[in-house]
Amino acid sequence: MARSISTFLMFDGVAEEAMNLYVSLFRGSRIARIERYGAGEQGRTGSVKRAHFTVGGHELMCSDSPLKHNFSFTPSISLFIDCESVPELDGAFHQLATGGQVLMPLDDYGFSARFGWVTDRFGVSWQLNFA
Numbered sequence: 001m002a003r004s005i006s007t008f009l010m011f012d013g014v015a016e017e018a019m020n021l022y023v024s025l026f027r028g029s030r031i032a033r034i035e036r037y038g039a040g041e042q043g044r045t046g047s048v049k050r051a052h053f054t055v056g057g058h059e060l061m062c063s064d065s066p067l068k069h070n071f072s073f074t075p076s077i078s079l080f081i082d083c084e085s086v087p088e089l090d091g092a093f094h095q096l097a098t099g100g101q102v103l104m105p106l107d108d109y110g111f112s113a114r115f116g117w118v119t120d121r122f123g124v125s126w127q128l129n130f131a
Contacts, residue, residue, distance in 0.1 A: 006052070007079070009062040009124060010069075015048035018122040019062055025092040026056040026081065042066040056081060075103060078117070078125035086114055089130045096120040096128075 011018060016034070023029040032052040037043030043066035050063050058079070083089035093106055099121030106116040106128075114130040 004059070006059045006061045009060060009073075010065050011048075011062060011122060012068070012072075013044070013047060013064050014122055015051060015062045015064045018120075018124065019048075019051055019053050021095065021120075022055050022060075023053055025095055026088070027084070028057045029053070029055045037064075037066070055079070073119070073123035073125060075117070075119055075125040078127050080127040081129065083128055083130045086130050089114055089116070089128050092126075093118060093128050096126050 009015070009018070019031060023031055030053065032054065034051040035049045037045055037047050037049045039045050041049070043049055043064060047064040048062060050061060052059070052061055054060065081092070083092065090106065093116045097118045097120070101119045102116070103119060103125070104115065104117040106114060109115050112129050112131050115128065117125070117127045119125045
């Protein structure tokens with residue numbers, strides 16, 4: 001049996017900026033630890049080698065990849081957040097949409113009284129819901 005499962009996000013030099021934004025948006029969020037690349041290691045010195053953080057109680061990990069890849073994030077995988085209030089949802093949606101792309105604008109879609117889907121400026125996809 002697995003000891004733990006975490007969502008892992010691989011960035012290209014913006015892991016810390018993304019992580020700071022994410023933990024600022026939802027209560028129960030925090031950065032637990034950051035391990036940085038040192039001199040002589042494969043990644044850029046000082047960039048995120050591996051970090052552990054939580055968003056609304058959900059455990060995530062991230063890093064700045066030392067290698068360039070021909071792929072990025074896709075909306076096929078997204079973080080689904082059940083928000084505590086409409087103001088929380090609206091605020092997070094607008095912050096995440098800044099510099100990103102709105103996939104489904106905030107609206108009542110029948111399955112939810114208030115829902116929106118956005119890809120943030122880092123390429124991570126978020127579904128925000130208030131039922």
